[in-house]
Amino acid sequence: MSYRELARAVPPPFLLLGLVARLHYSITPIGTLTLLYAATGSHTFAGVATAAQSIATAAGGIGLGALADRFGPRAVGLTAATTHAVCAGALVAASGGERPAMVAAAIAMGLTQPAVGPMARVHWARLLRARGRVDLVSTALSYETVADEIGFVVGPAVAGLLTAAIGPVAPLSAVALLSAGAATPFALFYARTAPPRRPAVAARPRYGPLVAMALAAAALGAVFGSVQTGVTSYAAERAEPGGAGLLYALLAVGSSVAGIAYAWLPSRIRDTHRYAGAALGLLLGTTVLAAGSAWLPLAITVAGFSIAPYMISAYALAERLSGGRGTATTLMAVSAGGPIGTAIAQAVAGRVADAGGSAAALAVAPVAAGAALLVAVGVLVGESMGPRTGGIPMPPTRRAG
Known part of the structure; x- marks a missing residue:
């Protein structure tokens, strides 16, 4: 690498x-x-x-x-x-x-x-x-x-x-x-x-994996939407509305650092295992975020470390699942899931923020991350079952040389 x-x-x-x-x-x-x-x-x-x-x-x-x-x-x-x-x-x-x-x-x-x-x-x-x-x-x-x-x-x-x-x-x-x-x-x-x-070569993407990866992206988008709403509510509670953007930017700071480091992971770790591990990290990170209102800037940065590995592994897995057929469609579907999840989470988190404040809005994030982990478990199960038993077909990873 x-x-x-x-x-x-x-x-x-x-x-x-x-x-x-x-x-x-x-x-x-x-x-x-x-x-x-x-x-x-x-x-x-x-x-x-x-x-x-x-x-x-x-x-x-x-x-x-x-x-x-x-x-x-x-x-x-x-x-x-x-x-x-x-x-x-x-x-x-x-x-x-x-x-x-x-x-x-x-x-x-x-x-x-x-x-x-x-x-x-x-x-x-x-x-x-x-x-x-x-x-x-x-x-x-x-x-x-x-x-x-x-x-x-x-x-x-x-x-x-x-x-x-x-x-x-x-x-x-x-x-x-x-x-x-x-x-x-x-x-x-x-x-x-x-x-x-x-x-x-006809572009015929496998729709099962495509849907799974779109759901994975929607779950991550829901994390984004709930955090956006949560930090906006947090800043408003402290009469500092201009601080919402700065707080949310900390998520990208942690994510960028993790994204750079991700490329050094050993190549022997399978895409599905990277994805499942990243999904677990996303759940842990958002749980820390939901519980860290007293130290919210630090909690947001820590939560950000799980974002890039999740995104990278999801895109890598989606690209491999496409098997070279309909790659653009598959990767676009991964990207498209994000805005939908964000919009849904913003609506839900906005309602709970009106009722319970910023802490309630931020609590939506680990719920979305839990959904992401369920998708990851489903992908792992599909890989273990294999195409003969109806699982998700996994093309072999080709190596250079």
């Missing part, structure tokens, strides 16, 4: 473009929420419209993955990135009009989300397997997870600074620029560096 070897596998601009191009993903929801509240003065409307956008992102991601498996990433990536830029501009324009137009534009933004992170993972999987460097796939997934975490720290901060300096239209204007100026060339670069696609 070597990050240096990974960097040598592609020209440096690919890494830089991939990092910049994914910033729009974390800017979009907070930018939409800010813009629509400024336009209507209604938290309820802004929240509902943003939730609809998140659901559209999940549905659109699966559709884009299926299209990428069928037609290749170049056409799909270019179309999504350019259309997303247009839709962002349309939402800015619609904010001066009627509410139905705002909702329609918000949903259109979600449906056309380029999903740079998942598509980059598809690229790494295809490229490294084609070069016989399966040993670097885990390293690549570790890098992508850390890049995602950087995006989720930097993106909201950029949105806040732009709003303060220019106004509520600025974040989504930045999304349009990022989609056109970074995600679009990234799609072109992906097409040049990815191994040639073989159109004779």
